[in-house]
Amino acid sequence: MPRIKYLQSVLGGLSVWIYYGDHGFPHVEIYKGKPESYEAHLKLNIVDFTPLEVNGFSEGAVRTIIKSLRPYREMLLEDWCEIIKG
Numbered sequence: 001m002p003r004i005k006y007l008q009s010v011l012g013g014l015s016v017w018i019y020y021g022d023h024g025f026p027h028v029e030i031y032k033g034k035p036e037s038y039e040a041h042l043k044l045n046i047v048d049f050t051p052l053e054v055n056g057f058s059e060g061a062v063r064t065i066i067k068s069l070r071p072y073r074e075m076l077l078e079d080w081c082e083i084i085k086g
Contacts, residue, residue, distance in 0.1 A: 018083045026080045027052060030065060046076045
C-alpha cells in the first residue's frame with residue numbers, strides 16, 4: 001500500500017506516516033527508524049489520541065509523542081481524510 005512520510009522530526013528521530021487508501025478510523029503510524037526496519041512503532045488514533053498498537057516505545061515515550069502531536073490534531077485529521085481518498 002503506498003504511503004507518504006507526513007511529518008518528520010516532531011521529536012528527534014521519529015517520522016509520522018499516513019497510508020493512502022487506508023481504511024477505518026483516522027490514525028497515523030509513528031516510527032523510530034525506517035518503517036521497513038524500525039526500532040519502535042506506534043499506531044495512534046488521531047481522533048482521541050489513544051494508542052492502538054505499540055511496539056518498542058516505553059509508556060513515557062508514548063505520552064511524550066502524544067503530547068507533541070496533540071497540537072497538530074486538526075491538521076492531522078483534515079489531511080488524513082484528504083490523503084486516504086487518494
